[in-house]
Amino acid sequence: MAREVAANIIKRYPSGFRVCADLDFHTDGSVMVLFGPSGSGKTTLLRCLAGLERPDMGRVQFGSEIWFDSDARISVCTHKRGVGYLFQDYALFPHLTVTKNITYNLSRKEARERLEDIIGLLRLSDVRDRFPASLSGGERQRVALARTLIRRPKILFLDEPFSAIDATAREQIRGEIKVILKGFQTTTLLVTHDRTEALSLGDKLILISDGEVLQMGNVDEVFNRPVNQKVASIVGVETVVPGKVTAISEGLVTVDVSSERLFSVESKDISGDVFVCIRGEDIILEKDVASNSSARNRLRGRIRKIALEGPIVRIIIDCGFLLTALVTKQSYQELALAEGSEITASVKAQSIHLIPRV
Amino acid sequence: MDWEAILLTTRLALLTSITLLIIGLPIAYWLSFSTWRYKFLVEAIVALPLVLPPTVLGFYILVAMGPRSPIGGLWEGLTGGHLVFSFGGLLIASVLYSLPFAVQSFTSSFNSLDRHLVEAAWTLGASRLKTFFTIMIPLSTSGLITGVVLSFAHTMGEFGVVLMVGGNIPGVTRTASIDIYDKVQALDYASAGKTALFLLIVSFATLSIVYGFNKRRIYGWPGR
Numbered sequence: 001m002a003r004e005v006a007a008n009i010i011k012r013y014p015s016g017f018r019v020c021a022d023l024d025f026h027t028d029g030s031v032m033v034l035f036g037p038s039g040s041g042k043t044t045l046l047r048c049l050a051g052l053e054r055p056d057m058g059r060v061q062f063g064s065e066i067w068f069d070s071d072a073r074i075s076v077c078t079h080k081r082g083v084g085y086l087f088q089d090y091a092l093f094p095h096l097t098v099t100k101n102i103t104y105n106l107s108r109k110e111a112r113e114r115l116e117d118i119i120g121l122l123r124l125s126d127v128r129d130r131f132p133a134s135l136s137g138g139e140r141q142r143v144a145l146a147r148t149l150i151r152r153p154k155i156l157f158l159d160e161p162f163s164a165i166d167a168t169a170r171e172q173i174r175g176e177i178k179v180i181l182k183g184f185q186t187t188t189l190l191v192t193h194d195r196t197e198a199l200s201l202g203d204k205l206i207l208i209s210d211g212e213v214l215q216m217g218n219v220d221e222v223f224n225r226p227v228n229q230k231v232a233s234i235v236g237v238e239t240v241v242p243g244k245v246t247a248i249s250e251g252l253v254t255v256d257v258s259s260e261r262l263f264s265v266e267s268k269d270i271s272g273d274v275f276v277c278i279r280g281e282d283i284i285l286e287k288d289v290a291s292n293s294s295a296r297n298r299l300r301g302r303i304r305k306i307a308l309e310g311p312i313v314r315i316i317i318d319c320g321f322l323l324t325a326l327v328t329k330q331s332y333q334e335l336a337l338a339e340g341s342e343i344t345a346s347v348k349a350q351s352i353h354l355i356p357r358v
Numbered sequence: 359m360d361w362e363a364i365l366l367t368t369r370l371a372l373l374t375s376i377t378l379l380i381i382g383l384p385i386a387y388w389l390s391f392s393t394w395r396y397k398f399l400v401e402a403i404v405a406l407p408l409v410l411p412p413t414v415l416g417f418y419i420l421v422a423m424g425p426r427s428p429i430g431g432l433w434e435g436l437t438g439g440h441l442v443f444s445f446g447g448l449l450i451a452s453v454l455y456s457l458p459f460a461v462q463s464f465t466s467s468f469n470s471l472d473r474h475l476v477e478a479a480w481t482l483g484a485s486r487l488k489t490f491f492t493i494m495i496p497l498s499t500s501g502l503i504t505g506v507v508l509s510f511a512h513t514m515g516e517f518g519v520v521l522m523v524g525g526n527i528p529g530v531t532r533t534a535s536i537d538i539y540d541k542v543q544a545l546d547y548a549s550a551g552k553t554a555l556f557l558l559i560v561s562f563a564t565l566s567i568v569y570g571f572n573k574r575r576i577y578g579w580p581g582r
Contacts, residue, residue: 052477078480079489091478095496104492105484151483 003027005155009048009058009068011041019044019211025204027063027155027187031178033202033219034191037234041211042191046157049189050085051078062154084153084186088160090144092132099128102147114150121180122146137165138173145177149184156181158190162197171268174200175356199223199240199275199355207231220275224322236279241321242357243276252296252349260320263296264352273357280314280326282351286344287335295346299323303339306332313337317345360553362529363537370445370533371513374452375506378460381453382505386464387490408458416522419451423523448524448531455519456509463508467501468494500572507568511561 006024019041025032034042047053049060051067054075060068067076093101102118103111119125122142127135135143141161148156161177162170178201181188192198198205198219205222207215214234215227223240226232243257248271253264257276264276284295301319308314313332317323323345327335337343389401407415423430423441433441441447471494479489495502517535524531526540534553541550 050481052480077486078477079483079485082483083481085478085481087474087478089472089474091472091474093475093478093493093497104479105482105488147482 003063003154005049005062007045007049007058007060009045009055009060011044011048011053011055017041017211019048021045021048021208021211021213023206023213023216025187025206025216029185029187030203031181031188031190031201032204032206033198034189034206034208035195035198035202035222035234036193036208038193040193040209042193042208043159044211045208046085046159046189046191050083050157051076051081052085082151082154084148084151084156086141086144086148086156086158086161088163090132090140090164092135092140092143092147094132097129097131098124098135098143101132101143102150104147106151110151118146118150121183138169141165141173141177145180149180149186152184153186156186156188158188160191160193162192162194177201195236196355199277200357207234209234224324238280239276239278239322239324241276243274243354245271245274245354253354255352255354258320260299262347262352263349264354265349266354270354270356275355275357277353277355278323278347278351279353280324282347283323283325284346285315285325285327285331285335285337286346289344293346294348296349297347297352299345299347301343301345303337303341303343306337306339317343319345360532360534360537360549363532363534364553364556366445366529366532367514367534370448370452371510373449374456374513375460375510377449377453378456378509379502379506382457382460382464383502385461386468387494389461389465390468404461405458407455412455412516412518413522415455416451416519419447419454419519419523423447423450442523443525443527443531445524445530448520451519451523452513452516455516456512459508459512460505463501463505464498467498467504470501471497503571504568507564511564514560515557 004024004026008022010018010020012018021041034045036042044053048055048068055068055070057070058068059066059070062081065076066072066074067081068074093104096104099115099119103115106114119128122145124139124142124146127139127143132140132143141164162174165173174197190201202219205217205219206213207222209230215222215231220240220242222231223235223238226235241257243255243262245253246256247254251265253266253270255262255264255274255276262276289300299317299319301317301323303315304318304322305316306313308329311329313327313329315325315327315332315337317325325345385404389397389404420442421427423433425431425434425440430441433439433446441450475493475497476489479493480486484492515535516533517539520531520533521536524533526532526536534557538550538553541547541553
């Protein structure tokens with residue numbers, strides 16, 4: 001049964017910065033991404049929900065449990081909330097071995113019943129008797145995750161979980177983590193400022209900036225339909241649509257997006273469901289059904305909407321899916337574009353970026 | 359050498375260190391976690407014995423412990439004896455005098471702990487008390503040992519406060535440093551020299567052990 005989490009809190013800092021968040025969601029096992037630029041209050045919000053930080057005002061509720069209520073002077077201690085929290089630096093206990101870290105504060109019975117499963121699942125059997133200082137970044141993360149997941153938290157908080165992992169290993173580890181989270185069906189709230197991370201891991205997205213929640217919704221929805229200019233500038237003007245990889249030959253990846261077929265160049269192995277990302281400035285518009293050009297992708301569509309934003313014009317084209325193109329005002333005038341007119345959009349295969357959805 | 363005085367001093371120093379470990383830890387925990395606006399006042403009070411002349415501290419303790427004061431009166435009602443010029447009174451004075459050595463060492467080692475480790479323990483369901491004993495204490499051992507040993511060494515050599523509060527009763531309140539003073543007054547330099555050398559060696563040895571121990575304490579590199 002899905003339980004509802006509702007939080008409406010204000011947290012002020014002496015510097016004048018304040019986090020003023022109002023959000024609610026169901027604990028249905030999905031991964032929610034708390035996305036926003038650095039210093040936007042994401043971690044503060046997470047810490048308030050976990051009880052590590054005390055809001056100045058407001059209320060936090062988890063199902064029928066009230067975790068915090070400034071009016072009723074209720075503030076449930078972190079250790080009684082039953083949440084899981086993965087710290088950015090993993091916070092492994094340096095004086096305990098991997099096994100002792102994982103079973104910390106568990107009863108002997110629980111430890112006996114659950115330890116082997118979790119060690120197997122997170123591939124930790126080789127390092128089980130080692131101390132944290134001798135582990136790699138990825139191993140530390142798996143230990144921290146095992147330590148949290150073994151007590152089956154009601155909700156899992158991940159604070160920038162991949163920032164301490166070097167870029168080369170990040171993608172692979174991200175895939176592993178996604179599989180593990182899906183396996184546990186634990187509702188997860190993940191903090192990140194990395195859009196690739198948000199797109200590849202998130203089911204839903206909560207966009208936060210300057211301490212305020214600006215938009216909540218499905219990941220592609222927020223990326224494609226920002227509610228205002230501020231959200232648009234944070235997510236970047238880009239088309240993000242779900243697609244499916246159908247073939248790969250000689251480095252050219254074929255992706256089906258609704259009824260259209262797109263081609264992309266991706267050096268890494270990719271298959272199955274993906275998010276297709278196309279930046280608005282990479283799209284070239286032509287009035288006619290143009291003859292030959294080097295662009296691999298040529299999409300015929302109808303202009304849905306035109307928005308003038310200073311020297312740049314944003315054009316939304318319906319070509320089986322909604323594509324957002326950015327052109328200069330001069331091009332817009334020369335081509336005499338109008339809502340409802342037919343247009344051809346060309347995109348080079350290198351400009352189509354694929355993000356795997358596990 | 360006056361073995362009676364040395365034994366008495368050692369006993370006093372041991373009991374002082376143990377008492378300070380028990381009362382110093384909660385004070386240090388509070389100082390390290392509290393966000394109270396006026397916390398600095400408590401910090402200043404704890405540090406006072408560092409800068410106050412021992413005679414001033416001793417004078418106030420003497421007045422506070424006198425039979426006509428509430429503390430002295432209560433002690434007399436409970437035990438029937440005087441607090442001043444007794445070993446119990448001496449212990450209380452020593453604890454107050456060495457308080458900053460213990461509390462400041464404990465607090466700084468708690469402050470240098472990675473706060474995330476403490477919070478991680480809380481998120482793993484451990485209560486504050488359990489976190490304190492299973493995470494904070496084991497990871498602060500060097501600071502705890504430093505605090506205890508400094509209090510011990512400081513008490514071994516204390517003079518002014520002891521003289522004010524304890525007087526000079528052989529076997530009850532006559533400590534090694536007072537013994538040295540007495541011997542020098544009596545021009546018995548040979549005996550004073552022996553006791554002084556003994557105190558010097560004990561102090562040097564304890565400090566060497568502490569610093570040597572703290573240097574070696576690095577986690578995660580077994581066998582090094």
